[in-house]
Structures are given as structure tokens and as C-alpha cells.
Amino acid sequence: MDEKELKTSTKQRIFIIIIAILMVGSIIASYAAIVISGSQGGSSNEPKVDETKIAELTEQYEAKQKELAEVSKPDFDKFVKYKADTVKAYNEASANEGGVQARDIEKGSGDKVTADNYLAYYVGWCADETVFDSSFDSIESPTAFKGVLDPSMGLIEGWNKGVEGMRIEGIREITVPGELAYGDTQEICGGKNKPLKFMIMAKAKEGKLAELAAEINELQMRLQYAYYGLDYDAVPVDEGQ
Numbered sequence: 001m002d003e004k005e006l007k008t009s010t011k012q013r014i015f016i017i018i019i020a021i022l023m024v025g026s027i028i029a030s031y032a033a034i035v036i037s038g039s040q041g042g043s044s045n046e047p048k049v050d051e052t053k054i055a056e057l058t059e060q061y062e063a064k065q066k067e068l069a070e071v072s073k074p075d076f077d078k079f080v081k082y083k084a085d086t087v088k089a090y091n092e093a094s095a096n097e098g099g100v101q102a103r104d105i106e107k108g109s110g111d112k113v114t115a116d117n118y119l120a121y122y123v124g125w126c127a128d129e130t131v132f133d134s135s136f137d138s139i140e141s142p143t144a145f146k147g148v149l150d151p152s153m154g155l156i157e158g159w160n161k162g163v164e165g166m167r168i169e170g171i172r173e174i175t176v177p178g179e180l181a182y183g184d185t186q187e188i189c190g191g192k193n194k195p196l197k198f199m200i201m202a203k204a205k206e207g208k209l210a211e212l213a214a215e216i217n218e219l220q221m222r223l224q225y226a227y228y229g230l231d232y233d234a235v236p237v238d239e240g241q
Helices: 010-036 051-071 073-080 092-097 157-162 207-227
Strands: 101-106 118-125 131-134 171-176 196-204
Touching: 051 073, 051 207, 073 118, 073 196, 118 207, 157 171, 157 196, 196 207
Parallel strands: none
Antiparallel strands: 101 171, 118 131, 118 196, 171 196
16 A cells, blocks of 8 residues: 555554564564573563463454355355456556556446445456455455455555546456556565556445444454554544544
């Protein structure tokens, strides 16, 4: 995702800062450990990881994924049937030179999408047909959706341009040139400035689906904190978030 387009929550921003500090700290600690290992039995200043808490959170996370799979089965059945005919290799040079391109596979019947009114199931792939990310539980043999994307959290510029005019319940294929994807800031698909393709289904951000999306996102963050031995609930939240 383009850093300029990314909108992160307070807990996400703090988590990123903490991990950066821990990474630097772990390097310093590793050198210190080499010096003092002979005299002190390997004590560490790193936060203690609670394996029981991780197991509990993992169980909750998997339960929510199963609930999502049940709720989204009709959408999955509709979406997955287009996978074989849509997720194909494409010409990298043409994709980079052609700007953002959009093709409606199914036109939606709902409102036009905005930054805050929709959720998305998606699959993203490279010029050589390699899938780099998706909502599917399996890239090769999908049987259900494992998650649903909330675009209000922030997406690459090319995605946002590609869904302009799209309607809720629609399915669209978009092509994003490298400069509007990750540019030269991040390697993806084997290098920098690589074009990307997405197949997207837009869903209304309401009801049970919106509830599950929020719960799954929070559980993912809780797990990330827990893996580093951090207390998610100790981090303050900005008013209005």
C-alpha cells in the first residue's frame, strides 16, 4: 500500500513504532548477550510472550473466520467462478504504460462505492499469474473466504482510482501500473515498480459482514501484539476511532 494513502489506527501506528524499537533493541541485546553470556544465564529484557493468550486469540480468530465463511458462502460461490478466467498472465510493459484500467465483470446494483461505504473480497496477481494476496483461504484450491478487506483503512492509489464508478455488489477487474501501486518504495512481484491486477467484489459495509470485518481485524491486531508480548488493551485509542 502507498504510504501516503495508508490510514492506520492509533493501535496500528503504535504497534509499528514498538516493533521498530524492539528490532533495534534486539540487535543491541544480541551484542550484549554475547558479552555477558558467560556470567549471566541468558536473561532478556524482551517482553514475555504469553502462549496461553496466543492460543486463546488464535481459537477466537479461527472461529470468526469460520463464521465469515458461512456468512459469505453465496458471495464466495459467485466470486470464485471467475477466478480461472480472470487470474491470468498479462504483459507487464503494457500494464505499466496503460494507466489504471477497469473492466466490469458484473455490474453492481447498489450505491456507488466511496472510501467508507464498502468492504471488498479480492484477489491480486502479478504479470506472471502469481497471486500475491487474496481473500481466499487457499490460492490454489479455495473453499471459502478467510477475510474481508476494509478499504477505509487505506489502499494504494491505483486501487482507489480503479474502483471509481463501481457499485456495491459489482465485480470488477482493475489493472494498476507500478507507479500507482508500490512504486519504488517496496518490492512486489519480484521487483519494484511492478504493475498489479486485482479482481474485486464490493459489498455494503453494514450488518453482520461489517461486524465480522471489524472483529477479525481487531483479533489480527491482538495476535500481532501478543506474538511480541505486548498488551493490546494498554494502548490508548484516539477519540472518534
